[in-house]
Amino acid sequence: MDLSVPREHGPIGIRLIRQRDARVLQDHLMSNRAWLAPWEATSPDGPVSLDMRVGVRRLLQQYRDGGGVPFVMEYEGNVAGQLNVWGIARGSLASATIGYWVAKEFAGRDITPTSVALATDLCFTELRLHRMEICIRPENAASLRVVQKLGFRYEGLRRRYIHIDGDWRDHYAFALVREEVPHGVLARWVSGQAPRHAADVPEADRRG
Ligand SMILES: CC(C)(COP(=O)(O)OP(=O)(O)OC[C@H]1O[C@@H](n2cnc3c(N)ncnc32)[C@H](O)[C@@H]1OP(=O)(O)O)[C@@H](O)C(=O)NCCC(=O)NCCS
Numbered sequence: 001m002d003l004s005v006p007r008e009h010g011p012i013g014i015r016l017i018r019q020r021d022a023r024v025l026q027d028h029l030m031s032n033r034a035w036l037a038p039w040e041a042t043s044p045d046g047p048v049s050l051d052m053r054v055g056v057r058r059l060l061q062q063y064r065d066g067g068g069v070p071f072v073m074e075y076e077g078n079v080a081g082q083l084n085v086w087g088i089a090r091g092s093l094a095s096a097t098i099g100y101w102v103a104k105e106f107a108g109r110d111i112t113p114t115s116v117a118l119a120t121d122l123c124f125t126e127l128r129l130h131r132m133e134i135c136i137r138p139e140n141a142a143s144l145r146v147v148q149k150l151g152f153r154y155e156g157l158r159r160r161y162i163h164i165d166g167d168w169r170d171h172y173a174f175a176l177v178r179e180e181v182p183h184g185v186l187a188r189w190v191s192g193q194a195p196r197h198a199a200d201v202p203e204a205d206r207r208g
Contacts, residue, residue: 003069007122009186012114014071014083016063019056021072024079026052028103035104037165039140044163059084066090069127073102073115080106083115085123085132094130096123100146107142113149117186120150124178131178135162135171138207144199147174150185151194157205170207174199 006015029036029050042048049055059070069085081102088096098119100112116134123129134152136143152174160168181188188194 003122003126006074007118009114009118009190011076012109012111012118013074014115014118015074017056017059017070017072017082019053019060021079022052022056025056025072025082026050028079028081032103036101039101039137039143040165041099042163042166044168062086068096069119069123071115071119073100073111075106075109075111080111083112083119085119088127088129094128095133096127096129096131097133097135099134100143110149112143113146113189114186116146117150117184117189120176120181121184121186124181124184129178131175133173133175135173137164137169137171138201144172148196148199149194150176150189151196151198152176153180153198154201172201172205 004016006013029052056070059068062068063070067086067088069088071083071085073080073083081100083098083100085096085098098116100116102111120132123132133155134147135158136147138157153176155173155175158171158173161171161173162169176185185194
């Protein structure tokens with residue numbers, strides 16, 4: 001298994017984050033405050049540092065410890081944002097969660113769904129994980145489109161689940177297990193086989 005090899009599909013790719021990505025990521029984070037803040041993880045213990053040199057160092061340490069796999073998403077070779085596989089549980093759970101963001105100037109080019117597909121396929125095949133999860137605030141229409149496109153399956157409403165933008169926020173949970181995508185998530189999507197309604201949220205869980 002060599003996770004340092006980039007994975008690509010057309011102009012879109014993911015690769016492991018490097019310490020020298022800190023600068024461009026920091027620039028994106030600073031010039032996209034209004035775009036990112038409503039969806040950004042915060043800490044119940046107080047303000048968190050936005051210093052990406054520290055952030056990247058921490059992510060790479062988690063990677064070495066086996067707790068996560070931090071990627072950058074690229075478009076035509078330019079860093080567009082981050083995709084983070086975190087909370088890797090081994091053993092009989094064999095599961096992980098995916099989080100992501102792109103800078104606003106890169107939005108709407110399928111960068112995130114393509115990257116999520118590449119990362120999920122890599123986690124199922126090379127990391128031998130069994131289940132990948134994505135949790136999204138009900139208000140985040142753009143992110144809900146990502147799971148709809150790929151046919152992630154709706155699993156339920158988690159109340160006050162993650163500390164985002166300064167408070168505990170409800171999230172919808174979506175997941176895929178390996179058996180659902182024997183030919184891979186990317187192949188299923190690009191061949192038009194992703195189930196259209198898997199990510200539908202039942203009426204009872206919808207937010208008005
Ligand atoms: C959610 C997010 C990662 C989606 O990334 P992306 O690479 O733009 O994904 P897509 O290209 O599939 O676009 C998804 C939807 O975003 C919306 N969108 C596209 N361009 C947009 C723009 N310039 N501004 C706002 N929304 C836009 C569209 O509804 C699109 O759906 P469509 O393709 O059916 O039209 C991105 O919007 C983002 O980083 N948002 C801020 C951070 C965030 O929400 N992170 C996720 C937390 S769960």
